[in-house]
Amino acid sequence: MCIALFTTAHPGYALILINNRxxxxxxxxxxxxxxxxxxxxxxxxxSRDLLRAERGTWLGITRAGAGS
Structure with a gap:
């Protein structure tokens, strides 16, 4: 199970994201x-999984700001 936490309540950063794979x-x-x-x-x-040929990921963001 992966865990992700985020906040937008920091005065110096628009977004803080913490993730555990x-x-x-x-x-x-x-x-x-x-x-x-x-x-x-x-x-x-x-980041990407280097064990599998597909090189999957579990958390990412595009240049437009879309996350998954």
Whole structure:
């Protein structure tokens, strides 16, 4: 199970987002970076699962601000 918490109540930041990916600790994961989604062509900022060929993600945001 993954957990995500966010707040918009900080005076210095528009959004603070904290996320925990609940996998085993040694599962290979990329550092957050921009990449192009193959289906939509959108640029996405996220970490990615390096164990699976699909390189899936569990939390990301587009340059337009859409999150998933």
């Amino acid at each position: 609940d996998e085993y600790i040694l599962r290979p994961t990329s550092r957050p970076s921009w990449w192009r989604h193959p289906a939509s062509g959108e640029s996405v900022l996220s």
